[in-house]
Amino acid sequence: MKTKEITLLSVYVAMGSVLYFLETFLPLPSIVPGGRWGFSNLVLLVALPRVSLSSLLLIAAGKSTIGNILSGRLMTPGYVMGLGGAIVAVLVMWSLYRSKMSFGYLGISLTGALANNFFQLLFAGVFIMGTFRVITIFPYFALVGSISAIINALIAHRIRVKSGDFL
Amino acid sequence: MKLIGKHDWLLIVLTGFLISITLLSFNNGSSYNAFVYINSEMTLKIDLTKDGTYSIMEHVVVEVKDKKIRIRESDCPQQLCVKMGWVSTPGVPIVCIPNKIMVIIETDLNNLDYDVITQ
Numbered sequence: 065m066k067t068k069e070i071t072l073l074s075v076y077v078a079m080g081s082v083l084y085f086l087e088t089f090l091p092l093p094s095i096v097p098g099g100r101w102g103f104s105n106l107v108l109l110v111a112l113p114r115v116s117l118s119s120l121l122l123i124a125a126g127k128s129t130i131g132n133i134l135s136g137r138l139m140t141p142g143y144v145m146g147l148g149g150a151i152v153a154v155l156v157m158w159s160l161y162r163s164k165m166s167f168g169y170l171g172i173s174l175t176g177a178l179a180n181n182f183f184q185l186l187f188a189g190v191f192i193m194g195t196f197r198v199i200t201i202f203p204y205f206a207l208v209g210s211i212s213a214i215i216n217a218l219i220a221h222r223i224r225v226k227s228g229d230f231l
Numbered sequence: 232m233k234l235i236g237k238h239d240w241l242l243i244v245l246t247g248f249l250i251s252i253t254l255l256s257f258n259n260g261s262s263y264n265a266f267v268y269i270n271s272e273m274t275l276k277i278d279l280t281k282d283g284t285y286s287i288m289e290h291v292v293v294e295v296k297d298k299k300i301r302i303r304e305s306d307c308p309q310q311l312c313v314k315m316g317w318v319s320t321p322g323v324p325i326v327c328i329p330n331k332i333m334v335i336i337e338t339d340l341n342n343l344d345y346d347v348i349t350q
Contacts, residue, residue: 095323098326141329165237165241166233166237167238168232168233169232170243171236171241175242175245175246188328192331193328197333198326200322200324200335201322201324203250206249218234224232
């Protein structure tokens with residue numbers, strides 16, 4: 065790994081962790097208990113065109129882990145769910161970006177949020193509750209996730225246009 | 232990368248379709264029975280037409296009022312199940328992950344708007 069790449073990854077992980085920690089203070093509709101807005105995924109969108117798949121996975125794991133250490137929730141069920149969801153979302157977003165069709169930030173962000181929500185609930189259902197029934201709450205999670213996904217796409221596009229080589 | 236790519240409409244339509252289809256299919260019919268699952272086993276069936284309180288586990292109390300249900304007390308650290316408040320929609324679960332409890336109003340298959348259900 066070159067020094068420049070290490071620096072870039074560190075900045076991404078630092079920004080993601082801070083966003084992850086700060087968004088725990090934002091209020092959420094009560095229909096999505098234990099959910100989160102997912103604004104920290106903004107960093108993944110910004111990084112997507114610039115780094116490799118393994119670096120992207122590192123950023124996702126890093127921001128979840130450090131963000132959860134900061135908010136005191138490391139190794140809780142929520143952490144495991146969030147980590148699993150983030151990794152699946154990275155795989156989905158990366159394959160969409162590398163596919164032959166031309167997708168933009170809006171579509172990739174929405175699909176990533178959808179995959180993230182679906183797999184988090186799936187993890188919760190299969191590994192924690194032992195039943196698939198919790199998946200019935202999925203549409204509400206997906207609706208809230210879509211709002212933040214659109215906001216993320218708009219901001220990530222602005223950052224990509226304005227910052228150039230810097231971020 | 233562009234903000235909106237040439238093929239983005241595909242993904243947007245897919246997202247909208249998935250959300251609306253799950254929203255419609257999970258919330259059909261009306262029901263007046265709630266079920267309590269502990270460790271994914273059905274342990275208690277609650278009639279929503281009768282008001283009352285039920286003690287499910289030690290320190291976990293469920294309350295029924297006006298055909299709505301909530302977890303009134305729980306000993307879990309984040310109190311997410313209690314903060315969720317009253318639920319009256321079938322298929323929207325109240326989940327308490329630390330206690331492995333799920334309270335859900337089941338969709339009553341006899342009250343659906345379908346003509347025939349194949350099984």
